[in-house]
Amino acid sequence: MAKIQMKTPLVEMDGDEMTRILWKIIKDELIIPYVDLKTEYYDLGLKHRNDTNDQVTIDSAEATKKYGVAVKCATITPNAARMDEYDLKEMWKSPNGTIRAALDGTVFRAPIQVKGIEPCVKNWKAPITLARHAYGDVYKNAEIKVPGKGKAELVFTAEDGTEIREVIHEFDGPGIIQGIHNTDKSISSFARACFNYALDIKQDLWFATKDTISKKYDHNFKDIFQNIYDSEYKDKFEAAGIEYFYTLIDDAVARVMKADGGFIWACKNYDGDVMSDMVSSACGSLAMMTSVLVSPSGVYEYEAAHGTVQRHYYKHLKGEETSTNSVATIFAWTGALKKRGELDSIPELVEFAEKLEKATLSTIESGKMTGDLARITDIENVEVLNSENFIKAVRATYDQM
Missing domain, CATH: 3.40.718.10 (Isopropylmalate Dehydrogenase)
Known part of the structure; x- marks a missing residue:
């Protein structure tokens, strides 16, 4: 042949x-x-x-x-x-x-699900795809081990020299500080990649953060996803018969455990790292896990x-x-x-x-x-x-x- x-x-x-x-x-x-x-x-x-x-x-x-x-x-x-x-x-x-x-x-x-290798979560009938943002958060953090009493501040200095300051904590003894960041550009690329991939494989897209606690950092992710969906993808999703929705990360975890599978779950960088290992191990083996990097x-x-x-x-x-x-x-x-x-x-x-x-x-x-x-x-x-x-x-x- x-x-x-x-x-x-x-x-x-x-x-x-x-x-x-x-x-x-x-x-x-x-x-x-x-x-x-x-x-x-x-x-x-x-x-x-x-x-x-x-x-x-x-x-x-x-x-x-x-x-x-x-x-x-x-x-x-x-x-x-x-x-x-x-x-x-x-x-x-x-x-x-x-x-x-x-x-x-x-x-x-x-x-990769196969008969005879059954998921630990028995109701998972179809694979759950984890979409992991691959920039920022704890993977590009700055950390300080605090030696003793003092004040920790978050400081942003603009190009013109003006400053924005926020007190993190007044330490009365040793401790630790961690600073993380992300960019609107990277979050927007993440959102578009998720929306495009959902349309490509015709599956619902979930997105989850903890915006009730992180009212600026996580809320920014939520807002960017929603704005891009409403302005660029809503009509395409409706035509394809698929759904996008946002929920809190703890609610998403609870829903995932009761779901049948067959959807995309988008997470921030650390959440996606952890949750993808959870899903893969629950399905048997890391050697039975596909990975595809998609650009916007x-x-x-x-x-x-x-x-x-x-x-x-x-x-x-x-x-x-x-x-x-x-x-x-x-x-x-x-x-x-x-x-x-x-x-x-x-x-x-x-x-x-x-x-x-x-x-x-x-x-x-x-x-x-x-x-x-x-x-x-x-x-x-x-x-x-x-x-x-x-x-x-x-x-x-x-x-x-």
């Missing part, structure tokens, strides 16, 4: 450790036999990032802006131990953070939500067998191929990606899976496959469909 032809390349961002090993097997077994794969390749492995002073990460983000769709392997964000292990010139920033900043993107994460201009970057699986990689280097779950990495590829097919009007590419996703889930439902899923499944008499054999089993399922 002739391979499916592509018109425009994907931006391919290779990564680190065990996920890099899986990346190659997935391409060789599941993509290249069926698709005349066109990619613009960037090696975001830590060694090459170090060799290029991390310029390769910046270049990959610029290429993503150019081509519109990227697929990314998991990468290492170095700590002190990695500095020594890789003999790094400096402790390079998170590639994900660099790419998010360059694309002004919002992260959407959703669990409609650029997409797909990846798995998990890390590089360091422990399995060290076993692999010793020649020991691993049983590493590759499902989220497979779905990163299928998500990117589907979007490329949609943008380039190649229905065969979309159909291929959808069929490959079904084959992946059918393989698990037939009782063939990696060790992490075997420990939590209610399927009986499962066959635990090693890393490579699971991917080959998916290919066998695909060929039989």
Whole structure:
């Protein structure tokens, strides 16, 4: 059978450790036999990032802006131990953070649900997608450890020298202070990315903060979302038959626990970080979580939500067998191929990606899976496959469909 032809390349961002090993097997077994794969390749492995002073990460983000769709392997964000292990010139920033900043993107994460791996919340019938604002808050904070008595103030100095001051607290002993910020520009980009993604996948959008307590900071998020919705998206949402609404974060948590799923839940940066882990763990495994970075201009970057699986990689280097779950990495590829097919009007590419996703889930439902899923499944008499054999089993399922 002739391979499916592509018109425009994907931006391919290779990564680190065990996920890099899986990346190659997935391409060789599941993509290249069926698709005349066109990619613009960037090696975001830590060694090459170090060799290029991390310029390769910046270049990959610029290429993503150019081509519109990227697929990314998991990468290492170095700590002190990695500095020594890789003999790094400096402790390079998170590639994900660099790419998010360059694309002004919002992260959407959703669990991959499969029969036999049931969510802890039994009424979740469809995946809940977490939309996480990827700028500011505690991730760009300033902190002071207060040594003793004194007055803490919040001070803003305008360009013309005028000041706005607010007393934070009169300390009568040691304590701590934290300052956080955000920008209207970033919040507006977050809002538009959420509205566009909801229209793209035709699902309701919830947004939640704590504006009753944070009457300026959180309320600003609420107001910006509402103003943009009313002026730019209300008619589009009504035409699509979907809903946008705002609620308090504590009310959202309560509603989520009783909901059926199948909606997007938008959160500020920290809330989204925490709640996405809650949703993914409640659905079984971080290795069963998709992640897509969407810019307000409609650029997409797909990846798995998990890390590089360091422990399995060290076993692999010793020649020991691993049983590493590759499902989220497979779905990163299928998500990117589907979007490329949609943008380039190649229905065969979309159909291929959808069929490959079904084959992946059918393989698990037939009782063939990696060790992490075997420990939590209610399927009986499962066959635990090693890393490579699971991917080959998916290919066998695909060929039989």
